[in-house]
Amino acid sequence: MSDQATPGTAVVTGASAGLGKIYADRLARRGHDLLLVARRAELLEEVAADLRASYGVKVQTLAADLAAPDDLERVAQAVAADPSITLLVNNAGLSTLAPVAQTTAAQLQSMLDVNINALAHLSRAALTAFKSRDRGTLVNIGSVLGFHTLPISSIYSGTKAFVVAFTRGLQDEVAGTGVKVQLVLPAATATDIWELSGVPVSALAEGTVMAAEDCVDAALAGLDLGEAITLPSVNEAKLLSAFTDAGAALFGASQTGQPATRYLATA
Numbered sequence: 001m002s003d004q005a006t007p008g009t010a011v012v013t014g015a016s017a018g019l020g021k022i023y024a025d026r027l028a029r030r031g032h033d034l035l036l037v038a039r040r041a042e043l044l045e046e047v048a049a050d051l052r053a054s055y056g057v058k059v060q061t062l063a064a065d066l067a068a069p070d071d072l073e074r075v076a077q078a079v080a081a082d083p084s085i086t087l088l089v090n091n092a093g094l095s096t097l098a099p100v101a102q103t104t105a106a107q108l109q110s111m112l113d114v115n116i117n118a119l120a121h122l123s124r125a126a127l128t129a130f131k132s133r134d135r136g137t138l139v140n141i142g143s144v145l146g147f148h149t150l151p152i153s154s155i156y157s158g159t160k161a162f163v164v165a166f167t168r169g170l171q172d173e174v175a176g177t178g179v180k181v182q183l184v185l186p187a188a189t190a191t192d193i194w195e196l197s198g199v200p201v202s203a204l205a206e207g208t209v210m211a212a213e214d215c216v217d218a219a220l221a222g223l224d225l226g227e228a229i230t231l232p233s234v235n236e237a238k239l240l241s242a243f244t245d246a247g248a249a250l251f252g253a254s255q256t257g258q259p260a261t262r263y264l265a266t267a
Helices: 018-029 041-055 069-081 105-133 154-173 193-197 212-224 237-253
Strands: 009-013 033-038 059-063 085-090 136-141 179-184
Touching (some): 009 018, 009 069, 009 105, 018 212, 033 041, 033 069, 059 069, 069 105, 085 105, 105 136, 105 179, 136 212, 154 179
Parallel strands (some): 009 033, 009 085, 085 136
């Protein structure tokens, strides 16, 4: 089997629990070797051991706190240096759901460090390598709160809005190449991020929370379909088209050097 025919190694961040753990399982099932990244070394190794036993794939672990510059650099170098890596899932993320005035400076900084800084640096490391080989897939996990903000999600929504805009730009950068970039925008999903955010999942409206397994399976189905943007819980694809078309139209309307007529003083 040629190198082009083999799945290669997939890197999954935040792989010790939640969506990352399920991504690791599904990608191992597809035949990928794995490099799993998370802060909790013991949990990470438990996940790796289970995957080795279940699927017979090679699983490496890299314990790292992506909010720490030195750890982030170690992961970025590992991603850039391994030619077997064909897929990066930027899944790691932090959430504190509270009004800005009730969010500590440390909580704010952690969200900026992981949700924006780490995702951007790892995307850069992966895409530089993928573009040099004209092969590879980057999956960035955003959120529907990247295009909608709640009174308790100003910071989190802001970080996920970065993921949306950044990833859409990357898709334009790699257009026409052998590199793929997928943006995944889950809605409420049953993972431990809710308890950690300060809003228990039990507080959410019944019927609005998707099982984590369903979310990952839908995201991978979207990847197989070649979707640039996958919203696992949105049935009407035309809503996404209308949203992106409206954004493009609004940008186009802004391209004039004249103030809008409503801002001009009347004679």
